[in-house]
Amino acid sequence: MNQWYEELFTNYARTYDDQIFTKGTNTEVDFIEKEINYDKKSVILDVGCGTGRHSIELARRGYKVTGVDLSADQLKRAKEKAVEAGVKVNFLQQDARLINFKDEFDLVILICEGAFPLMETDEMNFKILENITNALKKKGKLIMTTLNGLYPLHNSLDNFNNEGNNDFSIIENNFDPVTMRNISQIRLKDDSGNLKYLTANERYYLPEEIEILLNSLGYKSVKIFGCECGKFSRKLELTPDHFEMLIIAEK
Known part of the structure; x- marks a missing residue:
């Protein structure tokens, strides 16, 4: 049986590209270019x-890029x-928990x-973070964004998740402050216009948790921003009040 995130990204590529957050x-x-000093x-x-x-945008600017994703549909559209x-x-269909690159990349983005x-x-x-770390060269850099655990501790997730998107909406949120997980009911339209209903399970991380995890993997510098x-x-x-946090870590 497929996990919810596998179902989410099936027949959803074109709809995904139309979401407002992709416009930036x-x-x-x-920003990513500046972080690597425009080194082609x-x-x-x-x-x-x-x-x-x-x-694709990084490749257009002259960088050598490998992209990995679990979803065949998303990768088909990417190609x-x-x-x-x-x-x-170089687009590859791989599970991030199973990638086995070793000291190959100057930068990993997530x-x-x-x-x-x-x-x-x-x-x-954590296995994903471990694999990413192994993929980086000795002085490599990681740039990632993830869900900010401070947000649901101070704000209602309902306020953020229902901001007028007719193709994707959260019907119900159930955030557990002990596990820092949100179990939500999602309604969305796929590329064929069909309605899909999914139960999502997402982990919100406190910035201190991210710092501890990355430090345990040997990063010498971990900076976290809104x-x-x-x-x-x-x-x-x-x-x-930031729904996501930006993490920049250097080995």
């Missing part, structure tokens, strides 16, 4: 690449878009809850 891709890539020799791994929005853009990206933190257990989420789609910045201090 170019400015997010601007940088080799980049995009984990949970989806339809390739970051991978189509790469052809349309006239760029080459943006917009790509794989982490959607897994069923904390151990699975995150807004299309407005990545080291100047944005994390607060409980």
Whole structure:
């Protein structure tokens, strides 16, 4: 039986690309470029690449990029878009819990809850971080965004999740402050216009948890900031009102 995130991304690629949060891709890539000092020799791994929005833009700017994702449908659309853009990206269908790259990449990006933190257990989420770390070269960098655990402790998830999107809505949230998991009922329209109903299970992390996890994997520097789609910045201090947090870690 498929997990909810597998069902979510089946026959959903074009609808996904129409979501409002995808419109800030170019400015997010601007930030990513700056973080690697515009070094065109940088080799980049995009984990949970989806339809390739970051991978393709990075490739268009001259970087060598590998994108991995679990969803065949998302990757099919990513490959189509790469052809349309006239760029080459090495797209691979792989489970982030099972990737086995070793010291190959200068940068790993994991943006917009790509794989982490959607897994069923904390151990699975940690395995993704472990695999990402192994994929990085000795002085490599990780840029990731994930759900901010401070948000549901101070705000209602209902306020954030129902902001007028007719193609995707959260019917019900059940956040557990002990496990820091939110079990939600999702309603969405797929690419064929069919309604789908799913039960999602997402882990919200406190910034201190992320710092502990990454430090345990040997990162020498872990910086955590507030995150807004299309407005990545080291100047944005994390607060409980940020739904996501931006993490920049260096080995």
